[in-house]
Amino acid sequence: MDNDASWTSWGATRPALSRTARSLLSGALGTLTAQQSVAIEAAQLPPARLGAGAREALVAAVGESAVRDDPGSRAEHAGGQSYSDIIRRRHGDASEAPDAIVVPGSAAEIAEVLRICSEHRVAVVPWGGGTSVVGGLTPNLGGCTAVVAVDLGRLDRLISVDHLSRTATFEPGIRTPAAEAALAAHGLSLGHIPQSYERASLGGYVVTRSSGQASSGRGRIDDMVLGLRMATPRGELVLAAMPGSAAGPDLRRLVLGSEGTLGIVTELTVRVRPVPATTHYEAWVAPSWEVGTRVMRRLAQDGPKPDVLRLSDEDETRFSLAMSGTAGAKKHAMDAWLRVRGIRGGCLVVIGFEGSAADIRYRRHGVRRVLRSEKAVPLGSGAGRSWEHNRFSGPYLRDTLLDEGVLAETLETATTWSQLQGLYDGVRDALASSLSRDGRKPLIGCHISHVYPAGASLYFTVLAAAQPGGEIEQWAAAKRAANDAIVAARGTISHHHAVGTAHRDAVTTDLGGDQLVGVAALRAVKEAVDPAGILNPGKLLPS
């Protein structure tokens, strides 16, 4: 965990709420009950279960200092970054702590750790940046006797660069800023920019099938991974970097999304590009969600494609402007500017480009033509830069909201363009209905931030008055309702957050349908490579 991140908050900074934001919140959500955090030193830890024999073998494999079962280390690894995970820790509940943390220093040590854990029936939770929001780090025993987190923080190097092929090979535990810094020394960049950028690890991106904010231009992590090494209890899986192949099923795609249930990625080779010569961001307002969605679709299908392309619905647009402090005279002037152009409310569109000046000029021209043809109104590059500046601020802002007593969580899905509105309506209704109580309603915003020729993602942000003492059950009910709505509307249960424990009982459709053929196939793979069943039990596959 980074030094500046405490066990209950994303980072050291906690943005203050503007008066506008505060009045919008209390107006919409009603009375809020401010919430305190229990310090890590007071965390309630479950008894540690790691047997002396297993501990001894692990110490022999990785060294005494790399097997950590002190209360601080355990509490620091007590779950990920979902609302429930954070609330639990804020309450001083470290029940999600593993029995010990093992910090191997090499791929060989990882292999040895897996061997020892198989022998001693110790469950292994691979630990990268610790940013799972779907319960991917929950220390389930499965049939094992104890659970260790295998923290990959020491495997944090850029191993090599192939300039001609524009690939770079990394160890899995490197965080994105460090990876970008190492690449920048070669004039290169990965350009994978999810909101968890500051803390997530490259290995974590791979096993959870991450997608970054520049996915329109760079694609998902799925598209960037060319080669892999994965340690499994059965041996090492080695997939050399290959641009394209028809030599059987692409086994890289079996590792992508495996969520630590099949092995631990020990090395990954990714596509990189020269650091872009220029970047340009701008913001527009589309007259409505319907029109904005059409703009997204036209650009995704016929281009030109910006590298970043986002559309907020009306509620998210209103809320984002309030949060960013666009208020008073500024807000008034913007409303007037839009009203003259026939827009009341409206939906924020953010577009971003990276590349050569000539390339950006060409694409901007085409994108603007599409926006203008749909009567969207430009807010200029200042508003675009403001989005870029705040692109990682979401998790910090959440800390503030939790302090105020707000339930703040996100979830995401995707489907084809023809089913998108049905999915949007279904999930919104499910969340609104579950979280409304005594006349108090939640605030639900949504944006499209990943587009494809065939469809798009929907990313929902939910704010509601937290029920003091009942926060976890309150969100669990809403999450179940959202999962059901997603399945009913034929969306994917996760577009870029993975399955973990949060979605495992709603993943059947995604994994091959009711006859469970796909689930059986994945189970068979797991049994073949992890016969003792130690790897991240209780994740991904239905219970």
Added chain:
Amino acid sequence: MDNDASWTSWGATRPALSRTARSLLSGALGTLTAQQSVAIEAAQLPPARLGAGAREALVAAVGESAVRDDPGSRAEHAGGQSYSDIIRRRHGDASEAPDAIVVPGSAAEIAEVLRICSEHRVAVVPWGGGTSVVGGLTPNLGGCTAVVAVDLGRLDRLISVDHLSRTATFEPGIRTPAAEAALAAHGLSLGHIPQSYERASLGGYVVTRSSGQASSGRGRIDDMVLGLRMATPRGELVLAAMPGSAAGPDLRRLVLGSEGTLGIVTELTVRVRPVPATTHYEAWVAPSWEVGTRVMRRLAQDGPKPDVLRLSDEDETRFSLAMSGTAGAKKHAMDAWLRVRGIRGGCLVVIGFEGSAADIRYRRHGVRRVLRSEKAVPLGSGAGRSWEHNRFSGPYLRDTLLDEGVLAETLETATTWSQLQGLYDGVRDALASSLSRDGRKPLIGCHISHVYPAGASLYFTVLAAAQPGGEIEQWAAAKRAANDAIVAARGTISHHHAVGTAHRDAVTTDLGGDQLVGVAALRAVKEAVDPAGILNPGKLLPS
């Protein structure tokens, strides 16, 4: 099989060799022994082994007329389109014939056929267009008692079109021209154009991970498939069309490249696009293979990318020009034109664009700038159109060459840009050394026709004087040498032809390395979905 294709030739037409081509051939390869073909009526078939009980059950499932074990039907399904397959048939050897052909009329019938075959231990070879060049249709028994080909020719419909999402859902047995015609009625196009276009089926593309000539623009079939249904002995795998997801490993990618070993695809949903408003082809000559390769790399990495992008090496360039009848005064003029610009020999570059006129204009401009900066010389759009016109002529021309007594075969691989020249040299040397005898050498041409930011494919065409009566052993030795060279140079054993029987003993590296973890994973999947082991035995996985 199409009406115009006989059992030993690709089609009804057989292009004549020009005088230039004939003299180039005999000059290079030495004396050739013309070769005859045995008619299908005289084919030697092995005894049919399908038991009466199994036959009866199959007839009950699909109808009497859909279970065919007459000699003609069996001989027509005796192998695919590899050199060895064709030579065997030309010799009247139908030993590759299945015991019977089953022609189901629906997905439900396919499921029932798989159930019956599992019960009776009858091996199943899924049969689409019959165009495998890697032995994918070889009727291996595995541990079974008989082998049936399941011919998907009756499942040839466009099922539905989703205009908004630009997807189309097909039955698996439809051939590409029929699929394109059905889409054209909706103003749409798939745009997957391999050389086997005229006969290959969409289902076949999927399970062999095909890549078409416009892959620079449209991507591999891997990128086009959004949804699938596959019948397996264990039940149906249903993967809905989804633009992007993080809900576990993408099981579509387990079907892609499965080569009929896991099930039979019964439905596929693919990305489609509007029929392009304009197409434009042009040809250039690059000063050398090295420079031409750099042009390919620059365009693949920094763009703009044409939709079709090909580079022939010097030998293939010379041979292609001879074959296309560019001879005499025309050839003389072209040589002079090039010589003035400093090029002797040189390497043919073909580029193609499809899209709007404005988009093509922009990309052409950028592509030309790159070509000019590398001192490539334009041959104009006539030469480009000539390539487009002849893009499917290879298999027809091969028929002519076989008649003349020429061994004519192709093979392909891919690797990263930094390893490409080593792979090129290694495979060329291996083929040349294996096929040289008594001072007679083969003609070996190579082209790059699929480019990626990280690397490219190499497609080799080999011509040699066939050894009468020893053709199959002659090529088998050369193929082994090429396989070894590919593995040694860290290429993939197939870029777009698949594994089949031809590559299964050279696929270990592609499938996860020496510890066989990947092979074990795939075997486990197979055992889970095909417990009786009936599905296409002896393909894909190492023996």
